[in-house]
Amino acid sequence: MRASSLTLFAHPVASIPDASSESLDVPRGTLMIQGTTSDAGKSTLVAGLCRLARRAGARVAPFKPQNMALNSAVTVDGGEIGRAQALQAVAARIDAHTDLNPVLLKPTSDRGAQVIIHGKARMNLDARAYHDYKPIAFEAVLESYARLKASYDTIFVEGAGSPAEINLRERDIANMGFAEAVDCPVVLVADIDRGGVFAHLTGTLACLSETEQARVRGFVINRFRGDVSLLQPGLDWLQAKTGKPVLGVVPYLHGLTLDAEDMLPRELRAANAEGLEMLRVVVPVLPHISNHTDFDALRAHPQVDFHYVRAGGTPPPADLIMLPGSKNVQGIWHFCAHRAGTPCCNGICATVGG
Known part of the structure; x- marks a missing residue:
């Protein structure tokens, strides 16, 4: 962050150095x-x-x-x-x-x-x-x-x-x-x-x-x-x-893989490793999804081809479909039941396909 003599507190914080924070005098x-x-x-x-x-x-x-x-x-x-x-x-x-x-x-x-x-x-x-x-x-x-x-x-x-x-x-x-x-x-x-x-x-x-x-x-x-x-x-x-x-x-900080507070991360897919067999994982974005940060390890893995699929989207071929957690499981079931086709599962968290 570029700044000089920032008046952030009741008095100046002092100039923020470009390379190091060791000389920064942070006030109480x-x-x-x-x-x-x-x-x-x-x-x-x-x-x-x-x-x-x-x-x-x-x-x-x-x-x-x-x-x-x-x-x-x-x-x-x-x-x-x-x-x-x-x-x-x-x-x-x-x-x-x-x-x-x-x-x-x-x-x-x-x-x-x-x-x-x-x-x-x-x-x-x-x-x-x-x-x-x-x-x-x-x-x-x-x-x-x-x-x-x-x-x-x-x-x-x-x-x-x-x-x-x-x-x-x-x-x-x-x-x-x-x-x-x-x-x-x-x-x-x-x-x-x-x-x-x-x-x-x-x-x-x-x-x-x-x-x-x-x-x-x-x-x-x-x-x-x-x-x-x-x-x-x-x-x-x-x-x-x-x-x-x-x-x-x-x-804009690209590749900033920090935990998201609530919204799905902007950069949804990690860079995949070339020449390696990939595990194809799909996660449907359902209402009231909770703790989607649980998927971050998969998103960051170079051998995982990870996709979020939003409502109305067409899921790509997958080895694994994972349903995210929710504070409103009944609402998710109704959401899935009212979509075209048959819900992929009922009462479990993941299904494995060919």
Whole structure:
């Protein structure tokens, strides 16, 4: 990330060196990374910042107040947190524990989710009931944050989705609601690869209140391809328009095989080894798929020709068809039963074909 004298915390972080982080003076405090959309790159950016700070000698921890994801990980104390926070813990060189993600929501349908508090499943709630439950969930969030703050020098907080979800602003515990409660600065991240990055940033900022806008220290543009000098006129316009600097431009990182938080990975297939006999594996993308990171080892194996097949797609010839796990097995069965043809299996996780 290209930057100079980044004002990320309440005071400058100092210039980030190009080759080494050993000379980086990381201040104590909390910085929150929010995104203009889901999959803007918040999780990866927080992981990178955690490793950068750790290399500089800081005691650093990641934190996500509320995570809605079907990919989860088990902590050293037997709890359950979002997969992204487990990855960020590795980057920070600490053990993953439940305070890193005190509230985890695992969707069971389009309208409901299993609620996990401090690593333990508490109940299943629909969207309206969870909205009413949020003040209790927020208490768990603030308890975990207080423990982290007492144990670590620096905390990088990851927001959820976008702070500009107006319908969710009341009782928000995942984005600006948390930032205002703990009085921390915010950096806003946008993905230029999907297009419309300047509209995303200015539009998100415009949807925030004046006090929330004041928390935003600047922007990071993620997944840039090409000559960054050609982007400079846009960066200059953005700063003139908003009064906030672009703190860095992160290039598109090809082959970044890090665990996905919830969405299927963008690069679905690994490079296959030439001259080797391949095992052909097909995984249908079903509703409410969970822990699809379980397939990452197959995706990365040079002797596996791996394919995800989405609804309506034609599966290629396969040696193995694997059905992914789900929090809504009955829903998956109905989904398969209403598609043309006969479901490949009922009640098992894989079938082998010729």
